[in-house]
Amino acid sequence: MNPGSALASRRIVGVALRALLGRRGGDLGRVSSGPKRAEDMRGVRFCSSRMWPALIFTLLSIQPGHGQTCTEGFAYDRRARQCIDVDECRILPDACRGDMRCVNQYGGYLCLPQGLYSQPIRPDYPGQVEQVFPDASDGYSDTALPDRPRSAEPSYPIIRTSAQCILGYALAEDGTCNDIDECETNSHHCNPTQVCINTAGGYTCSCTEGYWLIGGQCQDIDECRYGYCQQLCANVPGSYSCSCNRGFILDPEGRACRDVNECLDQPCSHSCFNTYGSFMCSCEEGFELTSDGTSCIDLDECSFSEFLCQHRCVNAPGSFSCICPPGYYVYEDGRSCEDINECDTGNNTCTTEQVCFNFQGGHTCLNPLQCPPPYIEVSDNQCMCSAENPACRDKPFTILYRHMDLSSGRIVPADIFQMQATTRYPGAFYIFQIKSGNEGREFYMRQTSNVSATLVLSRPIKGPREVVLDLEMVTINNVINFRGSSIIRLTIFVSAHPF
Secondary structure, three states: OOHHHHHHHHHHHHHHHHHHHOOOOOOOOEEOOOOOOOOOEEOOEEOHHHHHHHHHHHHHHOOOOOOOOOOOOEEEEOOOOEEEEOOHHHHOOOOOOOOEEEEEEOOEEEEEEOOOEOOOOOOOOOOOOOOOOOOHHHOOOOOOOOOOOOOOOOOOOOEOOOOOOOOOEEEOOOOOEEEOOHHHHOOOOOOOOOEEEEEOOEEEEEOOOOEEEEOOEEEEOOHHHHOOOOOEEEEEOOEEEEEOOOOEEEOOOOOOEEEOOHHHHOOOOOEEEEEOOEEEEEOOOOEEEOOOOOOEEEOOHHHOOOOOOOOEEEEEOOEEEEEOOOOEEEOOOOOOEEEOOHHHHOOOOOOOOOEEEEEOOEEEEEOOOOOOOOOEEEEOOEEEOOOOOHHHOOOOOEEEEEEEEEOOOOOOOEEEEEEEOOOOOOOEEEEEEEEEOOOOOOEEEEEOOOOEEEEEEOOOOOOOEEEEEEEEEEEEEOOOOEEEEEEEEEEEEEOOOOO
């Protein structure tokens, strides 16, 4: 860099610093404090966006050569090879607002109230020809800066005022200086979207709660984007509103949600269990939950299966019961039917001469044995026909009376009765057969040995029914040429039920 350029650079910096710091001529004003319009001053506005870059980068930016780049507030003169000041007051439309007047400065400009200055603002150098800066709109001048300025007058206006108070204060009648409330007098320069806050000697432009400053404008803060609410959030201008999902309630703080114990309101007809954000209903045994999730209705257990009870199922609210037909009682399991032995309990109508015979589901009273002629009674249940009696020649030698019971519909085949010879003779053999009473062919005899046989039920029998079978045992002895028979008269009481 040549000496002339360096000198010019120092002059530029010096003039700019004097214009900014106001070391001569006293305080020109005060800067408005606060985060919103820090560049505003009462009476004076420094365009810091222009001045500070000019002060910081002037020495770095002024270099010789073509295509020179100057800092903001300066323009490069190709003929003079220097960066010269730009008159912003002439080229910027509405550089100052309101009743403020624009005053060009070296590398920037000031906004001053009307009437606060007493002479034009013309930077000059004592003892030399006044330096005139070209109009940026007319091109660049061929006039070069002086090589060695000895001293420079301040580049800010000389204030002529008789006020004894500093800017931002007004002289009261008692001679004291009182703060001017710019917000109340509407003498501030806050944006219409901003809020004016008065301070001692100035004011601050700020945004109301729920807004922040973006590009000089107060814009709404979308609190919902930053998780202000625990669950549901609705943004509104300058604020927000929190709400909760179903099953939760907003706590007094207005942001968090807490679980609602719905069971306190007894929504269930039976039992209620609170869960996080909801609840569950349950029913007592024998009831089921309806589609609404809260009501309980009786469960018809009898409709589940026909085998729930052995005889008949009776539904009851929340339960069921099994009943048995007459002659039975409900067993310990609550479902099965057990026969009542009326002969043992004494709950019968038999006389003392009769014999009580119990069968499944009932009983019968057997009359005393009466043997038909020519038979004679030899015991309580046996009749005999003597061989010496000619009338007994073609008849069975003995008739033995037996009784048994049988469940209706019993599974077949089933061995139900066994008979065998009680007297054995050498050389004799025995034949077992059903002599009478098997017209429906429900039974047959199966011989199990040479002296015994078993009565087999071959077809199911439905009751109630009484069946009398004559089971014959034929004795044959070829050695002595003997043939005889004995009869067991078996009476079978078939019950009305399969149990």
